[in-house]
Amino acid sequence: MSRRPSHPARLLASALAAGALLTTAACSDGGGSDGASDTAAEQAGIAEQNAARQTPSGSPTTSPTGSPSASPSASAGALTESGAKAALLTEADLEDDWNQVEDADKWRDRLLVGKVDVADFLTAKADAADCQQLLDGLYRDNFLGEPSGPSALTGFEQGDSRLLEQVAGYDRAGLDDRLKWMHSLPQKCDEFTATDSGGAKRTVQVTEASVPDVGDAREGLHVTVQGDTDGTPVTLTLDVAAVRVDTSALTVTAGGPDGGQSSSVERGVRQGTERLQTVLDGGTPSPQPTNLD
Template identity: 35%
Template sequence: MYEGIRPRGRLPRFLTGLGLLGIGGCAALTFKQPETAPQPLPTIDRPAQSSRAPARPDGSSLTDAQARAALIGQSDLGAPWTATRGAATWRDGMLKASTSAGGCQKLLDVLYSDQLLGGPARVAVGLDDADTDAQLRYQIGARRPSDVDAALKWLRTMPVDCARFTATTGQNLQEDVRVSELALPEVGDARQGLHITVSATTEDEQDVRLTLDVATVRVGDDAFAFTNGGLGDVPNDATQAAVQVGALRLADVRRQGRVNV
């Protein structure tokens, strides 16, 4: 599924069979999730309400070109982030799972389908960190503000309603899933972050752990979602930077109004 990936070192049989990214590089990371989000370097004013009528049925006033311009890229985050080589195969290997824990199945489905805003992305970009095999995905949503706020409201319940639950993959791997709040910079009009870990022990007694930082932010009538995931730890500073830069970029593009991009 993920052509071109050559994991480093000897992989557990389970990971080799699924084609998962190697965990050796991830395990060496020392990034830790901060208790509180760092203060944003540039301050962001609350976006002014647009005087233009929405250009699309979903309520967005952005043209397709402006939506693409609002995406972040590897130049925004710097090394070692590069253009993605394809969807990370841990998505099928560990997120395609089922649980009997009530509404927590919806969370797994949303993470697997990458629809944090409650629907498919309007435009999206993926980046890989070849040093740690982490992968991030940034998307501009195609949802009305009221729908985005409903998705945010639901996500805020997850650290309580789905703080810890078990799930089973199609390969009968038993997973321990934990969900907690992720502090984000105070940007945009509404936001929610989650820190998620999915841990399991393979049939040959090897421990694996998938870590996901996810964030959703609404800026005026538009919104973006962000996922930073990998086997082992993931760089939280990349999450914070992407949210900060993404909100600045989207607010700036919205302010351009009718200016061509």
């Protein structure tokens, strides 16, 4: 099996800076009969008390170089069931002739069902398990693993092509691991064979796909599956993109026998990330798309 060199990850972490400044008012003793030295001592004591109230015990206020330390980053709000649904794409967010459907949770493509041929992996047989996860994740609509929080899903059709989006909350460590797993697949799974229960062979190819620079982290894949349906040769082409925003993520998968849908996935990712960020910030996504090029 041929191997392509791995591509560098394009991960960009972004967070909103937040800080709080506590202020206190110094008061003076109106009598100055004890002289200037007593007044100075009182003012020094008040300043020390103010400083103690402003700075938690053990928390530095400056960096090792003496410059003020950066404020801690504010985390996004927690995703709720209603928020996950509100963050989903709508027809207005997608160009072309995509029509929203009601049964997207029942979509399954039989070409994605098969057992990976371990013999393809001569020197790295452990990679076969990752490639099996790839097929199973695409078939079961849980490409980033099972959500640990709220989850919502929607789908659209255009001719023989389909576009599926999922928005969900995850465990942060597990989500980061899954994105790293996605990044490794073009090298690990490059090209392999899968066999269905009837003995039919499918040839699967996996390459890296670009993803818009949105969210906190992102990965993309281009997957083709060559096989046959009812004796007729067919190639299923899918573009997959996943974007993390704090501990939530969205996954957009689109394609079909007519080819991939990279441009629609890109639009979906841009608009979907904006909608998710709006929800996590406590707002309501606009019914009119604002991020389409």
